[in-house]
Amino acid sequence: MTTAELAGVRAPTWRGGFGRLWTAAVVSQFGDALRIAALPLLAVRLTDDPLVIASVTACGYLPWLLFGLLGGALADRVDQRRAMWAVDTARGALVASFALAVGFGHASIALLITLAFTLTTLQTLFDNAATALLPSLVDKEALGSANARLMTGQRLAGGLLAGPFVPLLLTVGAAMPFTADAATYLLAAALVASVRIRAPEREPRPAGSTLRAEIAEGLRALWRDRVLRATCTATLLCNIGMGALIATLVLHVTRWLRAGNTGYAAAMTAYSAGSFCGGFVAQRVARRFGRARSLLLGGSVQTASLLLMGTVRHLGALIVGMALLGLMNMVWNVNQVTLMQQRSPADMVGRISSAFRTASTSGAPLGALLGGAVAGAYGLNGPALLAAVLFAFAVISLIPALKPDVSVVEPDDGVTTARVKP
Numbered sequence: 001m002t003t004a005e006l007a008g009v010r011a012p013t014w015r016g017g018f019g020r021l022w023t024a025a026v027v028s029q030f031g032d033a034l035r036i037a038a039l040p041l042l043a044v045r046l047t048d049d050p051l052v053i054a055s056v057t058a059c060g061y062l063p064w065l066l067f068g069l070l071g072g073a074l075a076d077r078v079d080q081r082r083a084m085w086a087v088d089t090a091r092g093a094l095v096a097s098f099a100l101a102v103g104f105g106h107a108s109i110a111l112l113i114t115l116a117f118t119l120t121t122l123q124t125l126f127d128n129a130a131t132a133l134l135p136s137l138v139d140k141e142a143l144g145s146a147n148a149r150l151m152t153g154q155r156l157a158g159g160l161l162a163g164p165f166v167p168l169l170l171t172v173g174a175a176m177p178f179t180a181d182a183a184t185y186l187l188a189a190a191l192v193a194s195v196r197i198r199a200p201e202r203e204p205r206p207a208g209s210t211l212r213a214e215i216a217e218g219l220r221a222l223w224r225d226r227v228l229r230a231t232c233t234a235t236l237l238c239n240i241g242m243g244a245l246i247a248t249l250v251l252h253v254t255r256w257l258r259a260g261n262t263g264y265a266a267a268m269t270a271y272s273a274g275s276f277c278g279g280f281v282a283q284r285v286a287r288r289f290g291r292a293r294s295l296l297l298g299g300s301v302q303t304a305s306l307l308l309m310g311t312v313r314h315l316g317a318l319i320v321g322m323a324l325l326g327l328m329n330m331v332w333n334v335n336q337v338t339l340m341q342q343r344s345p346a347d348m349v350g351r352i353s354s355a356f357r358t359a360s361t362s363g364a365p366l367g368a369l370l371g372g373a374v375a376g377a378y379g380l381n382g383p384a385l386l387a388a389v390l391f392a393f394a395v396i397s398l399i400p401a402l403k404p405d406v407s408v409v410e411p412d413d414g415v416t417t418a419r420v421k422p
Helices: 016-044 050-058 062-077 080-103 109-137 139-172 176-193 211-224 226-256 260-287 289-310 317-342 345-377 382-397
Strands: 411-412 414-416
Touching: 016 050, 016 109, 016 139, 016 176, 050 109, 062 080, 062 109, 062 211, 062 345, 080 109, 080 176, 080 211, 109 139, 109 317, 109 345, 109 411, 139 176, 139 260, 139 317, 211 226, 211 345, 226 260, 226 317, 226 345, 226 411, 260 289, 260 317, 289 382, 317 345, 345 382, 345 414
Parallel strands: none
Antiparallel strands: 411 414
C-alpha cells in the first residue's frame, strides 16, 4: 500500500472551519430531507396525474445534466466559501417565499416544478464548491475521515432523523416543512460565512480563457488519469443499477414479496441504518485495503447483495441485502470522493467533481427507465438482477485502477499535466 493510499488515516480537527462546515452540511441536509419528503405529499393534493407528479421529481435531476459541468467550472473560478453562503442565502429566500405561497393557498404544480428546478440548479454550484473547499479546511491526510464524518452526519440527519418530523410539521400546517427548510438554509449560510480561511493560490487563467475551454480542460484531466477514469466509469454503472432498483423497489417489496408497506419501510430503514454504519467503517476498510481496492470490495459485496435480493423471495433476505447495500454504498462514496480530491489538481477539483456528479445523475434516470422496462418484461425481481449485472461490470471496470501507478507528464498544447500516484 502506498503512502497516498494510507492518506485519510488522520482525523480532522473539529475546531475552526471543518466543524462549522460539518454543522452547516448536516443542518442543511436535515432541512432538505423535510422538503423532499413534503413535496410529493403537496403534489398529490394539487393533482392526481402520475406523470405530472413524476415531473416534479424529474426536475430535480435535469439541472445536473444541463448545468453540472458549468457549476464545476464556476466553482474553480470563484471563492468557494463565498459562493456557498451566497447560494444558501438565495435558496433560503426561495424556499421561504414558497412557504408563504403554500401558507396563503397559492401553491401550484408549476410553482413546485419551478422550485425544484431552481434549487437543483443552484445546487450544482454549491456541491462542487463544497467538494473543492474541503481540502482547504483539513490536511490531505485527514480528507478521508472528513468525508466519512460529513457523509455520516448527513445520512443521520436526512435518512434517520428528518423522517419522523415531517408528519409532525404537517399537523401544524402544509407550509411548515418548507419554513423549516428555509431556516436551515439561512443557518447553514451563516455558518459557512463565518469560516475564515486563506483562499488557495491559483495560477492566473490564460488570456481569453472561456468557461467552455475550462470545462474541456477538466474533462481531459479526468480522462487522462487512469484511476479517476476507471472510478468514474464504475460509478456511472453503479448509479444506473441503483436507479433501476430504487425506481421499482416498492413493486419488488409489495408485489413480488407481498410484504406490504411495512416491508417497504423496513427495507428503507435497513438501507439507512447500513449507510450510517458504513460511515464508521469506511476509513478502516481504506486503511486495510487502500482506496481503489475498497471500491472493488464495496462493488463486489453490493453485487452479492443484489443477487440475494433478486433470487431469494423472502423479506429477511431483502432486509439483509439492503443493509449490506447501504453499508458498502457509504464505503464506496467516502473512498470515491476522497480519491478524487487527492488525485485532482487543486485548481480542477470543482470541474472533476462536476464530471463525477453529472455522470452519476445521468445514470439514475436512465436506470429508472431500464428498471421499469425490465420489471414489465421479465418480472418484478428483474431490476435487482439487472442491477447486480451492472455492479459486476462496475467491479470489472475498476481493474485498471488497481495497477501500480507512476508519475507521468503529458503535453497538452504546450501545457504539462502531472499525474499523481494513488
